[in-house]
Amino acid sequence: MLRITHGEETGNRATLRLEGTIGAEWAELLERECAALLGTGTAVSLDLSGVLLVGTAGLDALARLDHAGVEIRCRPAGRPRDRG
Numbered sequence: 770m771l772r773i774t775h776g777e778e779t780g781n782r783a784t785l786r787l788e789g790t791i792g793a794e795w796a797e798l799l800e801r802e803c804a805a806l807l808g809t810g811t812a813v814s815l816d817l818s819g820v821l822l823v824g825t826a827g828l829d830a831l832a833r834l835d836h837a838g839v840e841i842r843c844r845p846a847g848r849p850r851d852r853g
Contacts, residue, residue, distance in 0.1 A: 791827030
């Protein structure tokens with residue numbers, strides 16, 4: 770199961786927080802959600818810190834989203850951000 774939560778939205782940028790598994794049954798949903806935002810001119814950032822597993826279809830979807838300009842962030846939970 771994949772949970773997609775709309776996080777912070779500033780200006781024309783939206784962050785989607787993903788939790789769970791990005792498998793075949795959820796990859797299309799993720800792409801549709803991102804395409805809807807991109808279609809309105811909104812830049813999209815994905816926070817994958819809550820993702821437990823990414824299947825082959827999920828990897829393919831993330832590659833297509835990356836190619837479309839979606840920012841993909843994968844900071845593990847509990848790990849502090851580098852403020853450097």
